[in-house]
Amino acid sequence: MTVSNSPKKKLIEVALPLPEINDASAYDKMPGIGPHPKGIHHWWARLPLPTARAILFASVVDDPEAHPEKWPTEEEQNAERERLFDIIRRMMGKKLHESPEVYAEARAEMLRHSDGKLPAVFDPFAGGGSIPLEANRMGFDAYAGDLNPVAVLLNKCNLELAPRWANHAPVNPEDRRRIGGGDAWRGTHGLAADIRYYSRLVHDRAVKQIGSLYPKVRLLKEQGGGEAKIIAWIWARTVASPSPAAQGTHVPLMSTFWLSNKKGSLTWLEPVVDKMKREFRFVVKSGTPSDRTSITSGTKAGRGGFKCLLSGDPIPFDYIRSEGQKGRLGAVMVAVVAEIRRGRTYVSVTNDQTACAHAPMPNDYPDTDLPNEALGFRVQNYGIRKHWQMFTPRQLVAMVAICDLVSGISADAHADALAAGFNVKLADQYAETVCTFLALAVDRCADFNNSLCRWSPSNQKVMNLFGRQAIPMIFDFSEANILADTVGGWTTCSAHVADCIETIATRSTQLGSALQIDAASGTNSATQLLVSTDPPYYDNIGYAALSDFFYIWLRRALGRIQPDLFSTVLVPKLPELTASPENFHGNREMAKEHFEAGFRKAFSALRHKIDPQFPLTVYYAFKQADEDGEDEDQAGVSIDLTTGWETLLEALISSGFQITATWPVRASQAWRMRSMGSNALASYIVLACRPRASDAPQIASSEFRRELKRVLPAALRHLQQGNIAPVDFAQAALGPGMAIYSRYGRILESSGTQLSIRAAINIINQTLTEVLSEVEDEFDADTRWAIAWFEQFGFSEGGFGDAEILSKAKVTSVSGLQQAGIVLSKGGKVRLLRPDELPADWDPQNDQSIPVWEMTHHLLRLYHYQAVGDEATSVLLRKLGSNGEAARDLAYRLFKIAEKRKLSQEALGYNALVLGWPEVARLAREERIARPATQPDMFGRT
Missing domain, CATH: 1.10.10 (Arc Repressor Mutant, subunit A)
Structure with missing residues (x-):
């Protein structure tokens, strides 16, 4: 189509308050921040809610530049832009579900920019549902599309089920007896109260059914004596030793002997070995160990494998994998963790504890296959090829029992709903809602109750499997007591889900729609949409294969309630838009073509559905590259320009879109936790796109290069003024560069062939280097x-x-x-001289000649190497006066050099200085204003 009557430029296409969005988004990704909508169920790489609402708001409101009749001067436009920024800043507040007035203010402002009617928001790759959820809470008609049934279910919970029962009182008899009026059951508090009540029923019934598998433990006299409730058991996988001295005896594979390495409560396992009898056992020790090194490493022998506890001979990973493939790996319980009044205590294993753990296999457990290969999966290499093999026998018994009890709780909820005055139809719907949210709690239990969960000696608790988007092999693992009120227990898991339900809907939240659709095959039937989406990241995360872990339990509990959603044995794999070679017999080219073709189809369909008033916004995250480890699960970050980036840009541009803006959104918790010193790339790049006119002109590649050199310097200066982190700078620079590339119908090389996306990216990067080098002349x-x-x-x-x-x-x-x-x-x-070698007593007021290099590295010395904080660094910056700004320019240039030369520590420092610059500069300005006007600066000026 030909785009006429150019739509008004939106705020997202000009400016955003990135520091505030970054801070709020980083906080939103942190664990332990209290109840949050994401807590109802795990999803991988979930978009932070503050990012989603900021981008939606900025996609609707006009930039003041679009209204010169109202704000004719640049100063007036900046003032109006700041007013809009202030609304976004209020939207970045914590626990925003408790502040409906902020949503109301944002909605009122958006209505003024959209002729009094907000567009419908559609996310065709909804995943965990951050964008549709925030769209719903902001007052849009929200549509969430996804092919993955687990994702669809989560979006149904967020958009349909929780809002459907907002402001309803609970139906359970306990709460009905003490129901109050007024705001007692605002939002989804009533639904949450019912989840808590019916989860207690499930717990009580589970205790009667399987309680004998979870005995108490008898404490030693020095531990207080008597019996104590067990919260976890710690296990080690075993393998027949290949050492001739051990003659095939099964020995433990343990990455550490620590049970608690917290200062003041050091506790560890001490192996007692009888080499003659080829026997071993573990005893619990506490106090101050004589050899911390051996305790820390356990039987681990570096990255190459383990060592035999009996002989000390190596046990390489190749051998362990081979034995696993033959079904010869075993497991031995090595410690019992009990709860006492003053915290945790550890008990050596008894035969009774071991006997209870080896429960008979339950009937009718999910007997489903793991994929032969999948992104992030390693357990198949060790013989784990069925989902049930990721659970101990006792865990499997407990999961089947609780899952079935949840399915059966609908009868109780239905009867109570009828007693509360619901008609039969409403009682059916409400009982199904209760079962659905309880099934999410079952999945939370599954995440904490499998044989791939670690024991954390630092905080003394069971760690869930999905700390990230992978299923790695774990050799020493922990088993939670699912019937105890502890991490991984049913009571704790269901209570957490209930708490998080309270954060989903506000009093004014409306109903949205969750659709199971294939984005590559088409979209929903609605038109005039505002489309905002966070699509799959090439070959980064295998959502479908990972989702199977949860799907098998959801299908068991909810198959009757949602028969269409759970009609397949496992999550559909082949249509998923990821470049996963394992879905194409290992053929990477076929996987790449599947991904590219799917994206082109999706964006081509969206182009004809969107409302031309509003830009399409697309999030892209960089590939997380796993290091080559075994049971260690570390991740690095790599720039993936030739695959993911190229593919995304190709899909957008070839389907008729032009890029109008890009923004790096730093939403990684590591950014805050490392005091803004990380060289990890931004979590997301947000692209704003518009349909390109069908009659867009074509130009020669030489003209493209000239236009880049003309436009890019000012655009880069604008990015620097916005304090884009140096580590993100090259990626952010792709925005203005690709905006030029994508506005033309074709860009032709001298040979007559079209300039490819990859070639354009290389030219943009070359131009960026030239622009940064030219700054040196100043x-x-x-x-x-x-x-x-x-x-x-x-x-x-x-x-x-x-x-x-x-x-x-x-x-x-x-x-x-x-x-x-x-x-x-x-x-x-x-x-x-390195920054840490520079004199600590340096005072620029006593220095006659100060190179920019010197001032930059003295600032770096204070801020990064000595870490004195913002205020102390700002004192130096104030003394440097207006020349201090050049230090930030130099930091950008030096980061680029350090990155190229692989000087990671140096690059980290320059990046940190730029990231901290806004606050340091603000404090310096305030000090300068407060300083008497007669006080001279470093150059003797007053």
């Missing part, structure tokens, strides 16, 4: 020398002759550089 001679030296040597030594030759080219001298305090010249060698 620096002083000493700084230009230091940059060139750093690019070649970093902070390492180089020859004096090389340094002298370079100094002549940069119009300075080695002696002058040494006098300036930025180099050390000794014994025919020269090197730059």
Whole structure:
């Protein structure tokens, strides 16, 4: 279609208050922040709610630049933009479900920009549902589409079930006897109260049914004596030792012997070995160990495998995998964790405890297959090829029992709903809602009650399987007491779900719609949509295979209630839009084509559905590259320009969209936890897109290059002024570059072929490097020398002759550089002084000549290396005056060099300084205003 009457430019296409969005989004991703909608069920790489609502708001409201008749001057436009920013800042508040007035204010503002009627919001890759949930709470008609039945169920809970019963009193007899009036049951508090009540019924019935499998433990006299409730058991997998000295005896595979490494309560397992009898056992020890190293490493032998407890001989991973494939891995209980008044205590294993754990297999357990291969899966290599094999016998008995009890609780909820005055139809619907949310609690139990859960010695609790988007192999694992009021217990899991239900809906939340659709095959029937979506990230996460872990229990509990949603044995795999070679017999090209073709179809369909007034917004996250480990589950981050980025941009541009803005949103909790010192990339890049005119012109690639050189410098300066982190800078720069590329119908090389996306990305990156290099011309001679030296040597030594030759080219001298305090010249060698070597008592007011290099690294010394904080660093920045701003420009340039030379620690420092700059600069300005006007600055000016 030809786009005429160009729509008004939206706020998202001009400016965003990124620091506040980043802070709120990082907080939203942190664990332990209390009840949150995400807590009703686990989903992988869930978009932070603050990000979703900020992007939706900024996609609807006009940028003041679009209304010169109202705000004719740049100053007036900036003032109006700040007013809109203030609304977004209030939307970034914590526990916003308790502040309906903030949502009301945002809705009222959006209505003024959309002719009094908000568009419908559609997310065709809804996943965990952050975008549709926030759209619903902001007053849009929200549609969530996904093919994955687990995702569809979660969106039904958020958009249909919880809002359907908002502001309803509970039906259970306990709460009905003490029901109050007024706001007692506002929002979804009534539904949450019922979940708590019926979960207690499930617990009581489970105790009667399987309680004998969960005995108490007898404590030693020094532990207080008597019996105590068990909260967990700790196990180790075993394998027949390949050592001739052990003659095939099964020995434990343990990554650590620590039970508690918390200061003041150190407790560990001490192996007692009888080599003659080829026997071992473990005893619990506490106090101060004589050898912490051996306790920390357990029987682990580095990254190559384990060692035999009996002989000390190596047990390589290849051997362990081979034995696992033959079904020869065993398991031994090594410790019992009990709860006492003052916390945790640890007890050595008895035969009674072992006997209870080896329960007979239940009838009719889910006998479903794991995929032969899948993204993030490693357990198949060790012989775990069925879902039930990820559970101990006792865990499997408990999961089947509780799942069936949840399914049966609908009769109780139905009867109570009738007694509360519901008609039969409503009572049916409400009972189904109760069962659905309780089934989510079953899945939370599954996450904490499987044989791939770690025991954390630092906080002394069971850790859930899905700490990230993978199913790794764990050799020493913990088993929670599912009937205890503890982490992983049914009571705790269901109570957490109930608490989180209270955060889903406000009093004014309306009903949305969750649809099971294939985004590549079409969208919902609605038109004039505002589309915002967080699609799959190429080959990053295998949602379908991971979801099977939860799907098997949801299907057992809810198959009768949602027969269409749970009609297949497992989650559909082949249609999923990920580039997963295992779905195409290992063929990577076929997987790539499936991903690209699906994206093109999806975005082509969306192009004809969207309301042209509003930009399409698409989130993209960088690939998390797993390191090659076994039971260690570490992740690094890699830029994936030639695959994921290229594919996404190709799909958008080839389906008729042009990119109008890109924003890096830093929503990683690591960003805050490491004091903004991480070199991890931004969690998301948000792209704003508009339909491209069908008659868009074509140009030559030489013109594209010229336009890049003309436009990119100002765009990059704008990004720097917005304090884009250096680690995100190259990715953010793709935005203005691809905006130029995507506005043309075709860009032709001299050969007549079309300039590819990959080639365009390379040209944009080259131009970025040139622009950053040109900034050097504005620096002083000493700084230009230091940059060139750093690019070649970093902070390492180089020859004096090389340094002298370079100094002549940069119009300075080695002696002058040494006098300036930025180099050390000794014994025919020269090197730059590291920030931590610079004098701590340096005062710029006593320095006659200060290179930008020197001021930058003194700021870095304070902020990053000495970590003195924002206020102390701001004192120095104030003394540096207006010249201090050049330090940030230099930090961008040096980060780029450090990244290229793989100087990770140096890059981390420059990145940290830029990230901390806004607060440091704000404090410096405030100090400067408060300083008497007659007080001179570093250059003697008043």
